[in-house]
Amino acid sequence: MHISKKLALLLFATLLSAPLAAKELLNSSYDIARELFAEINPLFIAHWQQQTGETLTINQSHGGSSRQAQAILQGLRADVVTFNQSTDIDVLHQRGNLLPANWRERLANNASPYYSTMAFLVRKGNPKQISSWQDLAKPGIGLVFPNPKTSGNARYTYLGAYGDALQRFDNDDAKARNWVKTFLANVVVFDTGGRGATTSFVERGLGDVLITFESEVNGIIKQYPDQQFERVVPPTNVLAEFPVAWIDRNIQRNGSEKQAKAYLEFLYSKAAQQVLARHFYRVHDADVVAATAAQFPATKLFKVEDVFSSWDAVQSNHFANGGVLDQLLAEGKR
Amino acid sequence: MSQTALNSSRRWIRPLLISLGVVLTLLLLVVPLVFIFVAAFSAGVGGVWQNLTEPDMLHAIGLTLLVAGLTVPVNLIFGTLIAWCVTRFSFPGRRLLLTLIDIPFAVSPVVAGLLYLLLYGSNGPFANILEQHDIQLMFAWPGLVMVTVFVSCPFVVRELVPLMSTLGTEQEEAAVLLGASGWQVFWHITLPNIRWALLYGVILTNARAVGEFGAVSVVSGTIRGQTNTLPLHIELLQQDYNTAGAFIAAALLTLIAIATLVVKAVLQWKLARQH
Numbered sequence: 001m002h003i004s005k006k007l008a009l010l011l012f013a014t015l016l017s018a019p020l021a022a023k024e025l026l027n028s029s030y031d032i033a034r035e036l037f038a039e040i041n042p043l044f045i046a047h048w049q050q051q052t053g054e055t056l057t058i059n060q061s062h063g064g065s066s067r068q069a070q071a072i073l074q075g076l077r078a079d080v081v082t083f084n085q086s087t088d089i090d091v092l093h094q095r096g097n098l099l100p101a102n103w104r105e106r107l108a109n110n111a112s113p114y115y116s117t118m119a120f121l122v123r124k125g126n127p128k129q130i131s132s133w134q135d136l137a138k139p140g141i142g143l144v145f146p147n148p149k150t151s152g153n154a155r156y157t158y159l160g161a162y163g164d165a166l167q168r169f170d171n172d173d174a175k176a177r178n179w180v181k182t183f184l185a186n187v188v189v190f191d192t193g194g195r196g197a198t199t200s201f202v203e204r205g206l207g208d209v210l211i212t213f214e215s216e217v218n219g220i221i222k223q224y225p226d227q228q229f230e231r232v233v234p235p236t237n238v239l240a241e242f243p244v245a246w247i248d249r250n251i252q253r254n255g256s257e258k259q260a261k262a263y264l265e266f267l268y269s270k271a272a273q274q275v276l277a278r279h280f281y282r283v284h285d286a287d288v289v290a291a292t293a294a295q296f297p298a299t300k301l302f303k304v305e306d307v308f309s310s311w312d313a314v315q316s317n318h319f320a321n322g323g324v325l326d327q328l329l330a331e332g333k334r
Numbered sequence: 335m336s337q338t339a340l341n342s343s344r345r346w347i348r349p350l351l352i353s354l355g356v357v358l359t360l361l362l363l364v365v366p367l368v369f370i371f372v373a374a375f376s377a378g379v380g381g382v383w384q385n386l387t388e389p390d391m392l393h394a395i396g397l398t399l400l401v402a403g404l405t406v407p408v409n410l411i412f413g414t415l416i417a418w419c420v421t422r423f424s425f426p427g428r429r430l431l432l433t434l435i436d437i438p439f440a441v442s443p444v445v446a447g448l449l450y451l452l453l454y455g456s457n458g459p460f461a462n463i464l465e466q467h468d469i470q471l472m473f474a475w476p477g478l479v480m481v482t483v484f485v486s487c488p489f490v491v492r493e494l495v496p497l498m499s500t501l502g503t504e505q506e507e508a509a510v511l512l513g514a515s516g517w518q519v520f521w522h523i524t525l526p527n528i529r530w531a532l533l534y535g536v537i538l539t540n541a542r543a544v545g546e547f548g549a550v551s552v553v554s555g556t557i558r559g560q561t562n563t564l565p566l567h568i569e570l571l572q573q574d575y576n577t578a579g580a581f582i583a584a585a586l587l588t589l590i591a592i593a594t595l596v597v598k599a600v601l602q603w604k605l606a607r608q609h
Contacts, residue, residue, distance in 0.1 A: 026557060034574055061557040062570070075456035076473040076555040096456075195573045223575055 024057045025259055028078035030065040030085075030152070032194055032216055036279045037082070043275070044266045048259065056259060064193055065152050066091075072098065077250045079260040082267075084213075085152035086110075086243040087311045098249040112241035113267035114281040117233070117301055118160045119214035121201065121221070124228040128208045132234045133164040137183040142207035146197045147190040148325055154190075154197075157211045158325065159314065160238035163307045167236060177328065185332035202227065213240060214296075218280035239301040242281070367588065374585040377578035385579045386586075390558045394567040395586070397475065401550075401563060402543040405482045409539050413490025414532065418524070421498040422506070435491050443485050447552025450481050473555035478563065481549040486542040490535035497531045498524075530605045534598065541594045545587060 029037060041058040048056050061068065061078065069088040072078050073096045083089055092098045104111045122130050128141055136143060148154040161183050165176035188207045191197040194216060201210035202224055210220075214233060221229050244267060246260040266272055273285040277292040308314045318324045375382060385391060416435060420428050438446065452458055454471045464471060471477045505527075509519045525532075547565040554561045556570065564583055571580035 028555075031573065034570075059557050059560055061555050062573075063556060071473065071555050073457065074451050074472060075461075075470070077470065 023054055023256065023259060024059060024254075025080065025256055025263060026059045026061065026076075026078045027080050027082055027263075028061045028068045028072060028076065029082045030068070031062055032213075032219075033082065033084075034060065034062050035219075036276070036281075039275050039279075040267070040272050043271050044263055047266060047269075047271075048262065051262075054259075058263070064150065066150070072096070072247065072250075077254060078247055079251050079254055079256045080244065080246050080264055082242065082244045082264075083152075084240065084242050085155070086112075086241060087315060088152070089243055089245050090311070092245075092247065096249075098247050099245055100248065103245045104243070107244065107264060108268060109284055110241055110243065111245060112243045113264070114242050114273070114276045114283050116213045116215050116240045116242065116281050117237040117299060118157055118211055118240070119217040120232040120234070121210040121212070121217045121229050122232055123208065124230065126230050126232065130209055130232055133161050133183075133236070134168065136161070136209060136211075137179055137186060141186050141209065142188040143183075143186045143209050143211060144189055144191075144197050144201045144207035145187065145211040146193050148319060150192045151194060153194045153212055153216075155314075155319065156213070156238055156240045158318070159304055159308065160234075162318075163238055163302055163304075164234065164236050166307060167302075177324070181328045181332050184328050214282075215280040218295075233297040233299050235299055237299045237301055239303050370581055370585050370588050373581035374578065377582070381578055382582055385576075385582045388579075390562065391567065391579070391583065393559045394562050394564045394583070397478070397562065398544055398564040400475065401478050401482050402540055404479045405486055405543040406536055406540050408479075408483050409487050409490050410532070410536055412487060413494065413535060413539075414528075416491050417494035417498055418520070421495060422503060432495070435488050438485050439488050443481075443546065443548030444552060446484050447481050447549035450477065450484070450549075451553055454480070472553050473557070473561060475561065477553040478550055478561065481553050482543045482546050485546055485549050486539045489538040489542065490532065493531045493535035493538070494528055497528055501527055530601055534601050534605065537594055537598050537601065541591060544590050 027037060027041075037058075037060055041060070045056050045058065048054060061071075061076070063071070065083040065085050065088045068076075068078075068081070068083070069091050072081070072092060081089060081092070086104070089099075089103060090101075093101050093103065107113070109115075120130055120136075122128065128135075130136065130141070135141070145157045146154040148158045158180075162176060162180050165179045165183075166173065169175040169179070189197075189200050191200055194212055197210060197212065198216070198220055200206045202220065210217075212220075214231075217231050221231060244264050246257075246264060251257045251260045267276075268284070270285055270288065273283040273288045276283050277288050277295070280295065282296055283289060283292075304311060304314060308318075316323070377385065416431070420432055451472055454460055454464070454477070456465070456472075471480065505523050506519050509523050514522070545565060546563075547569075550563055551566055551569075554563070554566055556562055556566055558570070562570065564587055568580050568583045568587070571577075571583060
C-alpha cells in the first residue's frame with residue numbers, strides 16, 4: 001500500500017509538471033494519420049529548434065474527424081486541427097466560434113496542404129475486372145466501405161459515386177439517383193470507420209472491392225504484401241481536401257500562436273510535402289509532384305462544391321436524417 | 335423403457351455433458367487467454383521489451399496506475415461512509431439512496447462519460463468558472479479519474495451493505511454504552527469485522543478502474559503520452575496495425591486481472607472461514 005501510494009504521488013508529480021517543461025502543441029487529427037505525423041513532427045521540431053532555438057513537443061490526438069471536432073467543442077485544447085473534412089472545421093466556427101468563418105483563406109490551396117481522392121482496393125489479379133465507378137454497381141460485386149453517416153472517408157465514396165453518375169447521365173438526377181441505389185445495394189458491410197472496413201475486407205475476407213482514400217489503399221497494399229491486392233483509380237473522381245487550421249481561441253489561451261502557424265505553414269514546405277507524397281497523398285509542390293508523378297495515376301478530379309453546390313447543401317440534402325442517403329438505403333432493401 | 339436402458343443412457347449423458355462443459359470452457363475462456371500471450375510473444379522477447387519500454391506505452395501504464403491509485407482510496411472512503419450510513423441509521427430516503435448507488439452499474443459507461451463531458455466540458459454549466467481558474471478537467475487526467483470513480487463506486491458499498499446488515503449493531507451499541515467515541519467504535523469494532531469484505535470491494539474497484547474503457551474513452555481525447563490509458567492504448571495500437579503491441583498491452587492487462595483474481599480467491603476463502 002505504501003509503495004503504491006508513493007508511486008502514485010510520484011506519477012502525480014510527473015504528470016502535473018510535464019506541461020511546464022517545454023512548449024507544447026496539440027495536433028488533433030483524423031484516424032489514420034498517425035504514421036504520417038509521426039514522421040512530419042520530428043522534422044518540424046528540428047526546423048523550429050534551428051530557427052528559434054526553442055524545443056517543442058508535439059502531441060497527437062487521433063480519431064474520426066467529426067468526433068475530434070466534437071471533443072474540441074467540448075473543451076479539448078487542440079492548437080491545430082489537421083482533418084480530412086472541411087465541414088468538421090466549419091462546425092468549430094458555427095457551434096463554438098473557436099475560429100473565424102474565413103479559415104480557408106488563411107493558408108494556400110483552401111488551407112489544404114495536401115489532397116487525395118478515392119481508390120479501389122481489389123483482390124489479386126482484379127478478378128471482377130473493376131476499372132471505374134460504373135463497374136461497382138454491376139450485379140455480384142461485393143463492396144466494403146464505412147458508413148457515410150459516421151465516416152468522412154465514406155462520405156467521399158458516396159459523393160464520388162454520385163458525382164460520377166451525374167456526369168455519366170448528363171446531370172439527370174433521377175437516373176444518377178437510381179444508379180447510386182444499385183451501387184449502395186452492393187455494399188456487404190458498413191463499418192463505422194475506415195480501419196474497421198479495412199479489417200472486414202482484409203482479415204474477414206468480405207467483399208470484392210474496398211473503397212477508401214488512395215493514400216490508405218496504397219498503405220494497405222504495403223501492409224499486406226502476401227495478399228497481392230491491387231489498386232484501381234477510376235478515371236473520374238472526387239477531390240478530397242485535407243484542410244488544416246489553427247484554433248484561434250485555443251492558441252490565444254495556450255500562448256502558442258507563433259508555433260501553431262509555423263507548424264501548419266511547414267506542411268507546405270518541400271520537406272513535408274516529400275513525406276506526404278511518400279505516404280501516397282497528392283501534393284502541390286511542383287518539384288515533388290514531378291518526382292512522384294509515377295505513383296499517382298491521372299484522374300479527372302471534381303470538387304464537391306462544384307457538383308453539389310456546397311458542403312452545407314450536401315450535408316442537409318444527402319446525409320441528414322431522412323436525406324437522400326437514408327432514402328436510397330431504405331429503397332435498396334426493398 | 336426398461337430400467338437398465340435408462341441407466342445406460344444416463345451413463346452416457348453424464349460424460350457427454352461434462353465434456354461439453356470442458357470443451358466450451360476451453361474454447362471460450364482458456365484458448366483466448368492463452369492466445370493473448372502467444373500473440374504477445376510472437377514479437378519475440380526483444381519485441382516485447384521494445385514495445386513495453388516505448389514511451390507512450392510506459393505513460394499509458396503509469397496513467398492507468400495513477401487513475402486506479404486515486405480511484406481506489408476515494409471509493410474506499412466514500413463506499414465505507416455510505417455503507418455505514420445506510421446500515422447504522424434509519425432515515426427517510428434510505429432505500430432511495432441504496433438504489434441510487436447502483437446507477438453506475440445500470441447506465442452504460444459511455445453514457446457516464448458523456449454525462450461528465452456535458453457537465454464539466456466547455457459547454458457545461460461550470461465552463462466559465464473552470465475557464466477563469468484555468469482548470470482543465472475533461473481531456474486531462476482529472477476527468478479520467480472522475481469518470482472512473484463514478485463507474486466503480488458501487489463495488490465497495492455493495493460488498494459492505496449485506497455484511498454490515500447481518501452483523502447488526504449490538505457490538506457497536508455496547509461500545510457506545512461503555513463510552514466509546516464514534517471514531518473508536520468504527521476503528522475497534524466495525525473495521526475489524528468488515529475488513530475482508532472491504533478489501534474484496536477494493537480489489538473489484540481496482541479491477542474495474544484498471545480495465546475501464548467506455549467512460550474513459552469519451553473524456554480522454556486520446557492524446558498519446560498524455561491522456562491515453564492502457565485499455566485505450568490497446569485500441570490505438572490495433573489501429574496502427576501494431577497487432578503485437580496491442581496484444582502485449584492486452585497481456586499486461588490480463589496479468590493484472592489474473593493477479594486480481596488470485597487475490598480475490600484468497601480473500602474469499604478467508605472470508606468464508608471467518609463466518
